[in-house]
Amino acid sequence: MARGPLPRYLLLLAQKNLEFRLPEIKSLLSLCGGQFSSQQEIRINSPFWILNIPSEEMARELMKRTVCAKSIFELWGQGKSAEELYTSLKNYPMEKMVPYLHSNSTYKICIHAFNKTLTQEEKIKRIDALEFLPFDGKVNLKKPEHIFWILEDYGMDPNNIPEEPLHSYFGRWIADGQRELIESYSVKRRHFIGNTSMDACLSFIMANHGRVKANDVVFDPFVGTGGLLISSAHFGAYVCGTDIDYNTVHGLGKASRKNQKWRGPDENIRANLRQYGLEKYYLDALVSDASTPIWRKGMLFDAIITDPPYGIREATRRTGSQKEIVKATERGYTEKIIPWHPCLKLISNCEQMLSSHTSRRLITMEKVKEFEDKDQYSHLLDCQYLLYKGHNSFREKYFSGVTKRIAKEEKDNQK
Amino acid sequence: MKLLTHNMLTSHVRGVRPGAGFPLRIQATEVKVNNVDFNQEFVARMIPKVEWGALVEAAESLGHLSDLPPQLPPEYESNEDFLRKVHHVLLEVEVMEGVLKCPDSGREFPITKGIPNMLLSEEET
Numbered sequence: 001m002a003r004g005p006l007p008r009y010l011l012l013l014a015q016k017n018l019e020f021r022l023p024e025i026k027s028l029l030s031l032c033g034g035q036f037s038s039q040q041e042i043r044i045n046s047p048f049w050i051l052n053i054p055s056e057e058m059a060r061e062l063m064k065r066t067v068c069a070k071s072i073f074e075l076w077g078q079g080k081s082a083e084e085l086y087t088s089l090k091n092y093p094m095e096k097m098v099p100y101l102h103s104n105s106t107y108k109i110c111i112h113a114f115n116k117t118l119t120q121e122e123k124i125k126r127i128d129a130l131e132f133l134p135f136d137g138k139v140n141l142k143k144p145e146h147i148f149w150i151l152e153d154y155g156m157d158p159n160n161i162p163e164e165p166l167h168s169y170f171g172r173w174i175a176d177g178q179r180e181l182i183e184s185y186s187v188k189r190r191h192f193i194g195n196t197s198m199d200a201c202l203s204f205i206m207a208n209h210g211r212v213k214a215n216d217v218v219f220d221p222f223v224g225t226g227g228l229l230i231s232s233a234h235f236g237a238y239v240c241g242t243d244i245d246y247n248t249v250h251g252l253g254k255a256s257r258k259n260q261k262w263r264g265p266d267e268n269i270r271a272n273l274r275q276y277g278l279e280k281y282y283l284d285a286l287v288s289d290a291s292t293p294i295w296r297k298g299m300l301f302d303a304i305i306t307d308p309p310y311g312i313r314e315a316t317r318r319t320g321s322q323k324e325i326v327k328a329t330e331r332g333y334t335e336k337i338i339p340w341h342p343c344l345k346l347i348s349n350c351e352q353m354l355s356s357h358t359s360r361r362l363i364t365m366e367k368v369k370e371f372e373d374k375d376q377y378s379h380l381l382d383c384q385y386l387l388y389k390g391h392n393s394f395r396e397k398y399f400s401g402v403t404k405r406i407a408k409e410e411k412d413n414q415k
Numbered sequence: 416m417k418l419l420t421h422n423m424l425t426s427h428v429r430g431v432r433p434g435a436g437f438p439l440r441i442q443a444t445e446v447k448v449n450n451v452d453f454n455q456e457f458v459a460r461m462i463p464k465v466e467w468g469a470l471v472e473a474a475e476s477l478g479h480l481s482d483l484p485p486q487l488p489p490e491y492e493s494n495e496d497f498l499r500k501v502h503h504v505l506l507e508v509e510v511m512e513g514v515l516k517c518p519d520s521g522r523e524f525p526i527t528k529g530i531p532n533m534l535l536s537e538e539e540t
Contacts, residue, residue: 240420242533280451283420287531288532289533292535294427296437
């Protein structure tokens with residue numbers, strides 16, 4: 001069988017968490033048995049990506065997991081102008097169109113413009129212009145079997161919207177992503193939260209970066225109220241967490257909600273999973289110091305997904321030795337500061353801005369080999385071996401006059 | 416605390432020789448049995464990760480051996496009866512109150528409301 005080019009799909013992404021999107025899609029494609037592939041350069045910040053995916057089934061599997069992408073379409077045509085789009089559509093193989101256009105089927109055509117609002121008249125005009133396509137089926141606006149979309153890209157600048165779209169696409173809708181999970185798992189309605197509970201969207205992104213799948217065992221050594229475990233449990237993993245704070249693990253003490261003084265009896269990690277019907281995935285929660293591991297040797301966990309303390313909200317605690325030591329260079333961040341281990345391969349490194357002068361990074365690493373005794377000295381041979389002040393460098397800067405001065409300068413500049 | 420988790424825990428008290436801190440002896444004052452949905456694939460997947468002898472010993476000490484054999488039977492992956500028994504012991508039996516005792520140092524880690532407290536003092540680490 002001759003191997004032709006892979007089918008092309010148009011991925012429509014949400015314009016949030018921009019840096020996290022590519023690692024999420026890459027991780028998910030590899031989880032689905034494929035790999036990230038695109039014949040053209042992906043415009044990283046654009047909401048439109050064209051991907052080569054070997055089958056519609058794999059495209060659907062991708063959409064069952066992603067919270068970064070809104071929808072995926074089988075791409076039938078595209079162009080930098082309306083004419084280019086129509087030419088491209090005329091070149092799309094007829095035998096690929098026919099199954100979705102035949103007279104026994106129902107369909108509708110929708111239109112979406114990014115960075116522009118089209119009038120009803122403009123929308124109808126564009127849909128009517130596609131009359132040359134051999135649609136033999138009946139239009140059904142309520143429950144059509146097939147839904148087609150015209151997608152127009154008017155660029156990224158809301159203050160400079162062009163008259164004509166920069167790119168136009170036409171495709172058959174395949175599936176939507178999982179962005180609805182963001183609302184249904186929202187921290188706002190969760191029974192048990194803490195001051196630092198991770199927002200739902202990011203916790204799903206993390207489970208996706210971690211390639212969590214059903215029947216995995218996932219561990220969080222800084223579990224807090226269990227927010228990160230929830231997203232893994234949603235994808236069918238069995239979850240376990242530890243935390244150094246007895247009260248948090250037990251669900252005791254002061255509540256984090258406004259208007260609530262003390263935590264209720266139904267506030268703990270297990271109850272959170274129960275709230276979403278995920279209690280069967282709860283393994284255990286333990287009180288433990290993450291720097292003195294309590295686990296025996298062996299391949300116990302498929303993924304460790306965690307949000308360690310940054311040293312600014314909790315009281316500083318000496319938690320013992322660090323295996324590798326990394327030095328802070330002048331300002332603070334360079335690639336060399338990322339923790340390094342001979343058995344771990346860096347997969348991705350995504351920055352999220354928290355304020356104008358602070359950010360945090362989500363690092364994903366994959367274990368690629370078993371630890372051997374000789375590995376405990378390997379960092380001495382590496383030219384990236386540096387000295388690091390640990391948590392304290394961030395903590396010191398955060399509380400020092402430096403950051404307060406920057407904040408004041410910005411305020412002055414805004415006047 | 417479930418027995419799957421117990422099977423992964425070891426004592427980390429200073430001075431305990433590697434391997435001598437496992438398995439922790441369970442002294443339970445309250446044990447609960449829950450219904451957890453049976454997931455055959457998950458149980459079959461966990462069996463190679465588990466120290467079988469320690470699991471049998473722990474189940475027996477709680478009075479929940481449930482006919483678990485002392486050795487793993489061959490071709491257990493397709494033996495649903497066997498896997499259901501393993502499922503029960505791994506995931507449905509929970510120690511709610513009691514202690515975990517280090518077999519080497521004797522140090523006790525309390526279990527309260529199902530949650531073990533593994534914290535050590537500065538001198539012990």
